[in-house]
Amino acid sequence: MENRPVYGINSVDHALRLATILQQEGPLRVSEAAERLGVARSTAHRLLTMLVYRDFAARDAQRRYVAGPVLHTPAVPEPVAELRQVALPHLHDLTERTAETSHLGVLVADRVRFVASVECDQVLRVGDREGRVLPAHLASLGRAALATLEPDAVRARYGEPAPADVDLDQLLRDLGRVRRQGYALNQQLTETGLTAIGCAVDTGSGALRVGLSLAMPTARYRRDRVGEWTRSITATAAAISRDLHLNAGLAG
Template identity: 60%
Template sequence: MNGRYDSAVKNKPAYGIGSVDHALHLATLLLHEGPLRVTDAAARLGVARSTAHRLLAMLVYRDFAEQDEDRRYVAGPVLRGAPAPEPVADLRRIALPHLEALAARTDESVNLMTVVGDRARFVASVESAQILRVGDREGRMLPAHLASGGRAVLASRPESDVIELYSGPDSPVADVAVLLRDLRRVRKQGFAVNDQATETGVTAIGQAVRCPEGMVPAAVSIAMPTVRYRRDRLAAWTRDLATAVARIERDVADGSVLQNNGAL
C-alpha cells in the first residue's frame, strides 16, 4: 500500500567481512541497549570471549566505546553524539523466550520491533529452522507505515497523531487518507499484514504490544517467504501471534521491564 519501499534490501553481503559486521553489531548494541560485559558481547555475537574482547578494544580505540568504573563497556564519544535511542534491553530480555516459543510453534522467523516516529527498528530476531527462511533482521530499520509491526503500532494511535506524523512536505505517504483507512482495518482485525511491501518475496504478520505509559511502542511479527504464506493459515498464525504478545504484555506488566523511575 502507498507504494513499495524503494530502498535497497539490506540482506547480508555474500562476501561480508565478519569482524566488521561483529564490530558494527556491538556498536549498535551499546547505543541501543546500554552497557555490555565481555561475556555478554561474546554471547550476543556467538564468538569466543577473546574475540569479543578484541572487538571491544578496537571500538574503544576508535572512541565508539569506553569502559566505566565497573569495567563494563559503554557507548563512547562517537556514539554519544548520535540522537538518543530508545532503551530496549529489558524489553528484549523479557520478549526473547516468547519469541523463541513462537518461532518453534510456527516454524517461521519472528521479530520484536520498536516504533519511534515513522521508523520501525528490529531489536530481536529468532530465525526459523527451515532452509528457506527469512533471515535475522536485528538492527534493521523500515518505514513504520509499511512494516507489519509498524502499521499495527500506528493503528493503535489516535488518527490525529498519524495525520500529524505523515502530513509534512517530506512525508513518505502519498495519500494519508488511504493510510488511515488501512489502519482502521488493522485496528478492527487486531493485526497487520505486510505482503512484500518492504521486500520482494517476504510476507509478515504483525501485532502491537500494548505498552505501559513511558515505554517505547513495540510490536511482534512473524515473517516468512511469500511462497509459504497461505490465507487459510492466517487465523492460526494470528492466534499464535496473539498468544505470544499477550505473554509479553503480562511479563511487562509485572513491572520487571520498568526502570529509571518508571521509564523503560
C-alpha cells in the first residue's frame, strides 16, 4: 500500500495537492489555497507561482488560479466541490467510528476519481487517495457507482467492443449482485494487501454518480464484520445524501 513516505517533503506534497485541487474542483484564490493547505498566504502564493511556471496552473481574467495546460483533462462535474464539502464531516465520523480510512469517489466515464479521503490513525493503514484515478470496475466505490446505472448505460461507458481486460457480461452480473446486496467488495483488485467495501451515494443528480468506501489492510479484514461495516457505510452515504438534498433545497 502506497502511504505517505517517511521522508515526505512538505513543499512537494503541498504543490501536488494544489495541482489536484485545481484539476478537480476549479479556480482558487491565494487565500483559499492557504486555508485549504493550512499554510501562510505567502507560502501558498509561492507554491502557486511555481505551478504557473511549470504550466500546472494559470491565471484567469479574475486573477484566480486555474488548472494549466499540463492538467487539461475532461471536466469534472461542477458539484464536486460542494459534494466534498458536504461529505467530509461524515467521512471523518465514519473513520472515527470504524478506525479505518474512508474515501469518496466520482464516476468519470469508466474510471473513478477519488475526491476526498480521511485517513485513520492506525500504524498499519490505507493512506489518503485524494486525486487518484482507478478503473471503476475494480474499485469498490467505482462498482457501487456503476451499479446505479442501467446495463445499457454501463455498456456505453465501456464501448463496443469493451477493453480486453473487462469482461462486460461478467461485470454486469457482478453489478446486479452489488445492487441486491447493497455493497461492493474489492479484495486486492486495485492494490495488493488492500480490501475495501463500497456503496453508492444518492446525489439527486443523474449526471453525478458517486461512491463511498471504507478501506483497510487485508490483514484486518474479517468476513464476520462485513455486515457491521456495511451498515456504517450505508448510514454515512444516507447522511451525505440527506445533506446534499437539504443544501439543494436551501439553494432553491
